[in-house]
Amino acid sequence: MVNRHKNHTHRHSSRRRPQGSARRPQQGSRRAARAELGDIVDPRRLHNPGHPAAVFIGMPGAGKTRIGMEVARALGMDFLDSDDEIERREGMTIPQIFERFGEPRFRAIENEVVVGLLDSFEGILSLGGGSPMHEGTREALVRYEREGGKIVYLRADPEEAMLRSQHGGNRPLLADDARATWMRLYAQRDPVYSAIATVAVPTRGKTPMKAAKAVMEGMNERVVHVTGSTIEPYDVRIGANTISHLPQVLGEAPVRVALIHTSSVQRHSDKARTILRRAGYTVSDIIIPDAEMGKTIDVASSIWKRLGQEGFTRSDAIVGLGGGACTDLAGFVAATWMRGIRYVNCPTSLLAMVDASTGGKTGINTEEGKNLVGSFYTPAGVLADLDALGTLPNDIFVEGLGEVAKSGFIRDPRILDILEDHAGQLRSFDCTDISPELLDVIAELIERTVTVKAYHVSNDLRERGLREFLNYGHTLGHAIEKLEHFRWRHGQAVAVGMVFAAELSRLTGHIDQELVDYHRELLGSLGLRTSWDGGSFDDVLALMHRDKKARGNTLRFVILDDVAHPIHLDNPPLDAVREAFELIRR
Ligand SMILES: NC(=O)c1ccc[n+]([C@@H]2O[C@H](COP(=O)([O-])OP(=O)(O)OC[C@H]3O[C@@H](n4cnc5c(N)ncnc54)[C@H](O)[C@@H]3O)[C@@H](O)[C@H]2O)c1
Numbered sequence: 001m002v003n004r005h006k007n008h009t010h011r012h013s014s015r016r017r018p019q020g021s022a023r024r025p026q027q028g029s030r031r032a033a034r035a036e037l038g039d040i041v042d043p044r045r046l047h048n049p050g051h052p053a054a055v056f057i058g059m060p061g062a063g064k065t066r067i068g069m070e071v072a073r074a075l076g077m078d079f080l081d082s083d084d085e086i087e088r089r090e091g092m093t094i095p096q097i098f099e100r101f102g103e104p105r106f107r108a109i110e111n112e113v114v115v116g117l118l119d120s121f122e123g124i125l126s127l128g129g130g131s132p133m134h135e136g137t138r139e140a141l142v143r144y145e146r147e148g149g150k151i152v153y154l155r156a157d158p159e160e161a162m163l164r165s166q167h168g169g170n171r172p173l174l175a176d177d178a179r180a181t182w183m184r185l186y187a188q189r190d191p192v193y194s195a196i197a198t199v200a201v202p203t204r205g206k207t208p209m210k211a212a213k214a215v216m217e218g219m220n221e222r223v224v225h226v227t228g229s230t231i232e233p234y235d236v237r238i239g240a241n242t243i244s245h246l247p248q249v250l251g252e253a254p255v256r257v258a259l260i261h262t263s264s265v266q267r268h269s270d271k272a273r274t275i276l277r278r279a280g281y282t283v284s285d286i287i288i289p290d291a292e293m294g295k296t297i298d299v300a301s302s303i304w305k306r307l308g309q310e311g312f313t314r315s316d317a318i319v320g321l322g323g324g325a326c327t328d329l330a331g332f333v334a335a336t337w338m339r340g341i342r343y344v345n346c347p348t349s350l351l352a353m354v355d356a357s358t359g360g361k362t363g364i365n366t367e368e369g370k371n372l373v374g375s376f377y378t379p380a381g382v383l384a385d386l387d388a389l390g391t392l393p394n395d396i397f398v399e400g401l402g403e404v405a406k407s408g409f410i411r412d413p414r415i416l417d418i419l420e421d422h423a424g425q426l427r428s429f430d431c432t433d434i435s436p437e438l439l440d441v442i443a444e445l446i447e448r449t450v451t452v453k454a455y456h457v458s459n460d461l462r463e464r465g466l467r468e469f470l471n472y473g474h475t476l477g478h479a480i481e482k483l484e485h486f487r488w489r490h491g492q493a494v495a496v497g498m499v500f501a502a503e504l505s506r507l508t509g510h511i512d513q514e515l516v517d518y519h520r521e522l523l524g525s526l527g528l529r530t531s532w533d534g535g536s537f538d539d540v541l542a543l544m545h546r547d548k549k550a551r552g553n554t555l556r557f558v559i560l561d562d563v564a565h566p567i568h569l570d571n572p573p574l575d576a577v578r579e580a581f582e583l584i585r586r
């Protein structure tokens with residue numbers, strides 16, 4: 001295969017130990033915790049050289065020490081409580097520091113200690129409840145998180161936490177009317193904790209071991225932030241059991257939630273329904289026809305009817321759970337019902353996880369073509385639950401690799417490296433037997449591909465120019481889908497479309513034959529199609545004129561000037577378009 005530049009990134013600093021009071025959980029119990037917590041997390045992946053693997057925040061009594069130690073044990077890491085470090089450094093207990101110097105001085109000492117630990121301690125660090133309320137500490141935490149650190153917010157049930165915090169001493173702020181003080185502090189702190197946390201884990205009714213399991217799943221999550229001047233920011237969460245965050249993402253405003261899904265993902269929609277009902281929402285279960293049959297005005301109209309009959313208001317919400325066709329349709333219904341209500345996407349296919357669920361392109365097909373009616377309407381969040389891959393058929397997984405490769409070609413060559421290195425395993429993906437190593441490779445591909453998507457969407461939501469690069473391979477791809485009456489899978493059609501676009505790039509003098517060959521080799525090695533012979537040039541040309549990038553009579557393509565350098569190509573010579581088309585028929 002063509003040898004391309006490898007683009008590895010490293011973030012290392014020399015390992016420095018904390019000053020001394022870290023607790024290393026004992027060997028025997030560590031082994032037991034590991035056995036019980038199973039293979040949830042590969043400790044190597046969570047190791048964050050020169051920084052804590054995770055920082056626990058939360059109210060007094062939330063279980064930061066108990067659960068934090070459990071997690072440290074399972075990962076074979078040290079555990080450190082910042083309060084212990086402060087007491088060691090000052091040679092006084094926390095109440096003594098409060099009494100002698102007052103809270104502001106204590107917070108300043110705490111800030112110094114925490115900032116130091118964020119840059120030196122390499123295990124699980126637990127912070128005092130008030131620590132993130134100090135501006136300097138909060139800023140240091142935000143920096144730590146931005147550079148890849150994990151902030152775990154243990155969201156305690158007030159009654160449980162107050163009971164626990166009454167048992168523990170050492171909490172000067174809870175000294176008098178503990179209950180009233182706890183509730184007042186909770187109201188102030190919860191929004192701050194929530195805003196800076198990488199993951200919030202509710203601990204209500206959970207044993208420390210169960211809570212530790214949830215925390216480790218959370219720590220293992222990969223999160224891509226989608227921002228932009230014209231959108232409300234939201235997160236794409238990738239990991240095991242991310243669907244459990246549904247209530248958190250939906251929030252407290254909705255009373256009714258329409259769960260839109262296909263019957264092929266019943267196992268996952270059952271789980272979502274249970275989570276939603278337990279959280280107190282009234283759930284309307286809406287099953288739509290599978291794949292492109294669901295992306296029609298008739299299906300949308302039948303859902304509008306149900307929402308009307310069941311009294312959905314503007315503050316209610318929609319959850320789209322399924323492949324890209326389902327999330328496109330669910331987003332379209334959300335965008336149009338009462339001119340727009342909140343929605344969350346739970347993608348279950350690889351393609352929907354890497355592409356369709358993020359970015360807010362919602363829509364349906366018409367007789368004349370793909371996605372011709374729709375809107376740009378941003379979800380409140382995306383929960384890509386890797387457990388859904390456990391039922392995903394091989395051919396649907398493989399088609400998703402088409403959009404993954406596209407993101408590698410247009411922006412992130414590291415994606416191409418990973419695809420090359422694991423082509424055999426990816427091509428023979430078997431949902432009943434996914435090794436932890438392969439799952440990690442897939443998770444990285446999803447994270448990288450979503451990051452590429454987020455970059456384009458954040459800078460150009462309404463597709464004025466930059467976002468069109470995400471359409472690499474789609475001009476011909478959509479025409480193939482239409483001419484094949486949607487029997488061809490989207491990702492397969494896009495793969496052929498990319499070979500066509502690469503040929504067009506070469507014929508117009510932008511790339512060499514080697515890069516065109518690389519397209520064929522890489523896509524072919526993943527089990528993707530690289531040729532198509534199902535229609536005439538005239539039919540294809542007519543459909544390409546209806547593509548959304550076309551303007552008036554001007555055809556507009558996305559081609560490559562090099563790997564990771566997409567460009568626009570307006571109205572190329574028709575001969576070049578025809579020749580590129582002939583070259584994909586072989
Ligand atoms: N909005 C966007 O930005 C965007 C981006 C890319 C693609 N899309 C759209 O997405 C669609 C393609 O998405 P897709 O490839 O997911 O196709 P799809 O939605 O048709 O799903 C493919 C098939 O897999 C099934 N399926 C999905 N998840 C499953 C699971 N976990 N277990 C078992 N079966 C499962 C589905 O029911 C369906 O039968 C197209 O309509 C395309 O236009 C939209």
Ligand SMILES: O=C(O)C(=O)C[C@@H](O)[C@H](O)[C@H](O)COP(=O)(O)O
Nearest residue numbers: 355359361370371467470471474548
């Ligand atoms: O998000 C985008 O923008 C894309 O173009 C992503 C494409 O991969 C996706 O297939 C999208 O649905 C195509 O949209 P369309 O506007 O060409 O219909």
